[in-house]
Amino acid sequence: MKSKRMIHVLAYATVLVFCFGIAGLAQSLRTDDPIAAVAADSAEITFQPRVEYSRLILRVSTPAGDVFSREFEAGTLPSFKLIDDSGLKLPDGHYVYELRLTPHVDREVRDALAAAREKGDDQVVRDLQRSGKLPTQVAVQTGAFSVKDGAVYFGGVEEPKTPGAPGASIQSAGKKKNGGDGVTIMDVVTPDDIIVQGSACIGLDCVNNENFGFDTIRLKENNTRIKFDDTSTSAGFPANDWQLTANDSASGGANKFSIEDITGSKVPFTITAGAATNSIFVDSTGRVGLRTATPVLDLHINTSNTPAHRLEQNSSGGFAAQTWDIAGNEANFFVRDVTGGSRLPFRIRPGAPTSSIDISASGNVGVGTASPGGRLHVLGTENTNGIFEGGAATHSLIQFKNSGTARGFIGFANLGSTGLSFFNAAGNVVNLLVADDGKIGIGGVTSPTSPIQHSNGATLTAGGVWSNASSRSLKMNIHSLSTRDAFKTLRGLEPVTFQYKAAPDESHVGFIAEDVPDLVAASDRKTLASMDVVAVLTKVVQQQQKTIADLEAKMARIEKRQATSARYHVRRSRSSAVR
Secondary structure (H helix, E strand, C coil): CCCHHHHCHHHCCECCCECCCHHHHHHHCCCCCCCEEEEECCCEEEEEECCCECEEEEEEECCCCCEEEEEECCCCCCEEECECCCCCECCCEEEEEEEEEECCCCHHHHHHHHHHHHHCCHHHHHHHHHCCCCCCCCCEEEEEEEEECCEEECCCCCCCCCCCCCCCCCCCECCEEECCCCCEEECCECCCCCCCCCCEEECCCCCCCCCCCCCCEEECCCCEEEEECCCCCCCCCCCCCEEEEECCCCCCCCCEEEEEECCCCEEEEEEECCCCCCCCEECCCCCEEECCCCCCCCEEECCCCCCEEEEEECHHHCCCCEEEEEEECCCCEEEEECCCCCEEEEEECCCCCCCCCEECCCCCEEECCCCCCCCEEECCCCCCEEECCCCHHHCCCEEEEECCEEEEEEEECCCCCCEEEEECCCCCCEEEEEECCCCEEECCCCCCCCCEEECCCCEECCCCCEECCCCHHHCCCCCCCCHHHHHHHHHHCCCEEEEECCEEEEEEEECCCCCCCHHHCCCCCCCCCHHHHHHHHHHHHHHHHHHHHHHHHHHHHHHHHHHHHHHHHHHHHHHHHHC
């Protein structure tokens, strides 16, 4: 657990900051210059800023290995007190601090960077750096201080050198060799321990009265090497030779420091000149920092633009070359297929919630849940579906949930037919089934015999005719339609021509649902049932047919009477003529 006094450490650390421009920073601060001068007394540490800037990040690593980080804006006094609010002194020990300057970037540059990041265009960044709108190097200052008995020690006082003891006489034997210009010099061979109570300079360019400063051993010539020549010859004893090498010897070589495996003819470790401060930093707990003196985890990479790992497989092992990058920035965490055209097959955006993707020990994948209940389990908030793969008992592959409540399933039906089924929330009623032969069952129909078949009896026949459900077993409150109601309804129907808004190029003939009589209107007055209108027309036509039949019978009787009357008048005429 973090000490209470350490939790309050950064509450007392404040940094004085000023607004600055990128050009001003470049002119006033070299990369090897400190950001702030440091002073200390028995009560506090103070930072005296030497340049202007917009924000400063202060990080402090404690003796216990805790790392605290805070950002400080303009207008605060830079100080680091040694006593917390409770009057407790900071723990004794060694502290490491890091001051990192955050440059001001205007809105136009930020927008350009965001657009470039979205497109994956690194050239924009390079162009902005060349134009001076973005810094090419990060200004950072690291240092250390110690706390002992409430006092802080910050390297302001130089420790004096301890006076050397009188030198002892050295017995030596030598051999002659030519030192140049005809001068004969002797190798010094001492068959005893050597104690030098002072500094030593080794190399052709060492001079009398060499100014050593704080150097204890100095190598001074145009090629400086320290070789570890192990002369072990007994079996089982290590005998590898190593060498510390500063700079290449040949013209045009590298300015670097290396550890060389002389026996193996390899150079496993090299640092080139100009490497940034804290390029590699190992703290007291073994954590490794890359470009930071205050690593928070086992490996901590700190950089101003997209910290990344490169995984490069070369072809020397017989495998095809392939390179991947794993990186992150303000836009995303991603895996880049460099060899495949720098595509980004995997990306996570900042702000993604915990367990956005979670793979359990069983191999189940959770999206939005740390406890996936099936091969794929998607769990969301209100109005968001959850999905999981169930077992054979639930005959479901996917379950939809809303705030933890099951809303439906999708799976393979095992209720009389094979095919893809959509179940109700309980998982025991097939709301929709698509059979293997393409027939569709709706509302619980698990073995459809028609291309479309609903549980209410409606079907689409194989010939393409829609058949409405009309069985007496499906109906109740059956009454004859009165002729009066039929004629009244028919008179209220107003046929119109129209186009649907969704299909303005198609013309239709029909009725307006809001305008039809109540007898054939739907409860919402938005739809119409064609059979309702057909029934009205049928009743009217039936009545009309009855009326026509009655009229035809009446006309037949009239015609019969007229015919009889005509025959009677004919007979009378003939009879009169005879008389």
